[in-house]
Amino acid sequence: MAFSRPRARFGRGPVAVVAIAAVAALGLAGCAPGGSSPTATNSVEVSTELTTDPVVLTIADETGFPLTDDLAAEFTKQYPNVTFNITRDTFANLTANAPKLLASDTPPDLIRLPTIGDTVKDGLLANLDPWFDAYGWDKWSEAQLAPLRMGDDGVRGHGSLYQLGLGYSITGIYMNTKLADQLGIKNTPTTLAELEEDFAIAKAGGVLPMMEGDKDGVVNFVVQAAINQYADPKELMDWILNVEGATYDTPGNVKGAELIKKWADAGYFPSDINSIDYATFVSRFQGGEGLFTFNGNWAAADTQAKMGDDVAFFLVPPVEEGGNHVAMGAANSFSVAAGSKHLNEIVFFLNWIHTNDKARQIVTDVTGAAPGGDPSQTQPKVAPGSLIENALAMSAQIAAENGQVDFMANATAGIYAGAIIPESQLLVTGQISGQDFVTAVQKFYADELAG
Amino acid sequence: MTTSIAPRRAAARSAARRGTLLGWLFAVPALVAYCAFVIYPLALGIQYSFYKWNGVGPSEWVGFANYLRVFTDATLLGSIGNAFVLIGFFTVIPVAAGLVLATLIRSLKPGPFSSLSQTILFLPQIIPLAAAGIAWSWMYAQTGAVNQVLSAIGLGFLARPWLGDFQTALPAVGLIGSWVLTGLCTVLFLTGIGKIDQSLYEAVRLDGASWWREFVTITIPGLRQEIAVLVTITVIAALSSFDIIYTTTLGGPGRATLVPGISIYRIGFTQSEVGLASAFGIVLMALVLACVLPIQRLARASDR
8 A cells, every 4th residue: 555655754863863962062062172372483594595405385376367377487487496386266265265274284385365364363374574674675665565464453554464465456447438439528537526427428328337246246346436535544444454443434434335325326337236246247348338347457458458449447536636546456465374384485486576577577467466566676567558557557646645445345354245245235226325334334344353 | 381481582682682783783884974974063063153263263162142143143034034935946836846747747658758858857956056056147147048038028028137136036046946856856756656556546536536636635645755755855955055045146135045054154164253153053953953843743643
């Protein structure tokens, strides 16, 4: 009979398993997980001479950014005893695994690390101060190095140096000049109001005012660009660096966020913005969709290749004509593992990237970013009139106007995925006000820092 | 008499004991694996849930503070709500559709058409969920296949970025789950129907029963075990879903498709709050058990 099959009998099993596990957990309760707080002491004697022994340096980098490959190849050409083993993983995976990689017995010598987070507190990163003195990095731009420092209080922006940048980025606006001509727009905007006028002209002319995406949060290039123009850069930087008492809920931030809400209500963003990711919005802009797009120097070389001379790249204009510019920019930051067996060698490599002319040229050619280092050193050669030349000039201008701020996403490890992305998805579709956005981001920030 | 029985009993008992011992011996490899890969990680998870720990550095005992946060954080609670909505798409639709499809396929003559339809229905099951998620996110895009079909049949006004729209994102993601799981349900129900005594069908047919009557009185009771198993599997799939969401919406837009799996991953690996992530994981496990155990109980009760 079909009805008398044996009964399924896994009813009580799961409960028993949980009970056993709970008892085992009680057994483990005596010992707390994790190690004790280690004290980071660099175990080697600092040297600025490169060894002549054969050395293999390991680098953990993100997928899709070939810069370290090119630099490593050139370095091995100049110093054949040093070879490299470079592993790559996606940005999300790499940042999620970074602390565990660094804490392992065989950490990579050099690792791409966008946010320092707890890694300094846990003694996972090599303190670069001894090499700072030995190599004389005090001649380098301190404004670029400051966000790479962290103090004993866990606040970035001061204290010891724990990271260096393989290129220092700058953000701005790309304009499709062919569409601009068709719409009768002659010049790039010089004030925020002019930019808004251009948006309105485009909208009226049936052209998408700006090509953006927010599936993965990249519309925050626009959100922060608006906030930057109203916020006090120092206050914003303090918040990003986790200075005690700093808040995101400032009148300037709210004003900037309200401007985004206004643009959302006016229909300046693509209607499917929340299903567009970074790669999609870049290729759609390059394919001629949208008058403007907000992005960084890293897209300059590729955009030039796809759009030729039909594109301009410029800094986000200030509120007042002739006012100072403020733009996001950050080091493409890498850290040295405290447990590296080749501290002197890997720091020699980092110093070489900032000082060797060929290395500096590679950084600019591959990423369109400024190579950093000593500002008085010869800058890499770039094609006259190219977007990369623009990008370098923008970097210099921001440095001169002291207007560089870090990315809001770098404030804490979890804030981008946990608050900035979901809240901006609501903001750019007009579902919440600017004040709501600012309040929600600040709440998440406070919760995360309180842990 | 009594003198000869006692030794025999003792022998039987020692034989039984030897049998039990041998049984345990055979179970040892499985038990070791089970302890190493299920019990031990679960125990660690429970232990971590009582600490504030970033996964690397020193930890601090915080008692039930992590659990308190799980039950008071609106975002985390919202993600649990979304998971329950997904049960509709992962469980109700596939099981219902599977029942109907299996009955229809059974009524087909066995032959190439019947096996072809079984193969096609089962195909989604062999595709990794992550790949299915990526493929569907292309089809759901503004210019994707779904909107093209809608425009082609004159329903272009319905076209929208399905995964980017706050109202449609969760149902759209849920339907990917329905698409994957319907095949599994159909195939399992088909084998179940095959085991139902054919004379029962003949009996009701002689009584002049309709297709519906046959379905309700013979097919559904006969498939009770399969239904219980499938509801269990699919409810677990809904409550602990991760891969489909991760590859399509990452929990967005806003928090419209945020589910516990994504929250736990983010808290544990992005925010490095291993204690809170563990606590949420334990709560999720308790939730899954609370949903699944009654289903098992019901299946057993109706068996009697």
